[in-house]
Amino acid sequence: MRAAIDRLELPNPAWASVDNVADLVSFGDATGWPVVLKTPRGGYDGKGVRVINSAEEAAGTEDWFQAMSPLLAEAKVEFTRELSALVARTPDGEARAWPVVHTIQVNGVCDEVIAPALDIPVEVAAAAEDAALRIAGELGVTGVLAVEMFETPGVGAGFLINELAMRPHNTGHWTQDGAVTSQFEQHLRAILNLPLGATDALAPVTVMKNFLGGGNQDLYSAFPLALASEPAAKVHCYGKSVRPGRKIGHVNLIGASTADVDSVRRRATMVANIIRDGRAAADEAPHTFEETA
């Protein structure tokens, strides 16, 4: 992935393929510590990623090199926020981009998406969409592609590419209720080589809030309170068994004005917390946005 992005002359952080601890130390000494070490396969939701703060810590990565080599070393990027550029492409080469969104990660897991990313310079948003469309085209992607990015004002194009995800993606769930065409409909159109649908946002702002497995085993028992608390919320449950920390659903909520974003985030979080913690927990204490921030 990193080599392909370099080939396309799109903005990568400093990176190297490293075969052993010595390689990793050389890379860190050259680019500066900390360094992010990644397994090139099998990673997701922060799994397969370690932050190495020094040459001394690098010695402790011997187990990973034994299990899998080479690994990917990347400079740990200073950024103001994380972005995601979502596009879809058909085998015939038609491609469309949704507006670039702001993604908020907690413990390496996507927690919240604000769509579109507010106050993003138009040239940065355009360059980010263009980068995602170029990647989709040059790599011959069919279907939905998410390009996760670090926003880096003043550095390069204003962003560096973090990760590619060639599938309908958590950062695109907002499109189910916030865009003319959802990423799932678009993915089907794309793989069927049908014309793609419009990707316009339906509202000035849409917030997507994930909920992970928590204290409530019977999600449906919380629906009466959750739905009553916010009639505009759209609740999506995945039908998975509830395990702590597992992604089991998300809430989408649109706002009538970007000035409402704090309120929309708070209300989406409230609904997600009620479903996660159950009716009893919600009866005990009101949930505040700060608890989950």
Add this chain to the structure above:
Amino acid sequence: MRAAIDRLELPNPAWASVDNVADLVSFGDATGWPVVLKTPRGGYDGKGVRVINSAEEAAGTEDWFQAMSPLLAEAKVEFTRELSALVARTPDGEARAWPVVHTIQVNGVCDEVIAPALDIPVEVAAAAEDAALRIAGELGVTGVLAVEMFETPGVGAGFLINELAMRPHNTGHWTQDGAVTSQFEQHLRAILNLPLGATDALAPVTVMKNFLGGGNQDLYSAFPLALASEPAAKVHCYGKSVRPGRKIGHVNLIGASTADVDSVRRRATMVANIIRDGRAAADEAPHTFEETA
């Protein structure tokens, strides 16, 4: 239905329960001809409805009275357009109304819906929503109820009630893509006695255009052209076999401004015509809005 509406003191056209041709003639002579004669059960899409223009024509209704009696006679109302007020109600009595819409009937069949009804006086819209909510409450409706109305400026509240439909309804299909909560989601919430969802429109105007069975037997074959012709169109097919005149699907299309309504109608109609007539027919000649008006 007519008796219940009278009991609620909501605006009915003149009506009577008629047992035979003599009753029908008395009603028509009293209220003026033409008269609309309806079977009280089993009617839909214009079936079970006859317009009787004179006492002489009334003699020809003997067959209906033989088959089914009493029948419903109604004054044929002069109106400017048809409206539909859609509401949903839970067993606990929570109820919500979507914006009142303008419905366009062709040969007694709903052909097109413009949501919300443009330029409707706010007091007429409010009274229409209120009437539908009262009917749902007083009759103890669970689920979605459509109240079809004639707009009658200067007469009564500005409308007369035409028909009640206690179900998700053709005049509510626009909500699938044009409202925060679709009538189908709302119907499920209602019958499960869950809190109801917000009924706000997502766009200044949404057009729903039905397509009936026509020359194209394989609807999917027309999708490449239909979807390419209008990327924002949402096509809903019912999976029914294609028979001439049978409702087999509809197209929803939102517009960014009420000033765009003519363009939105034309584009929704174009998509529906392509699917109805097939790719070959669409290649032969462009479809004009006038052809279907």
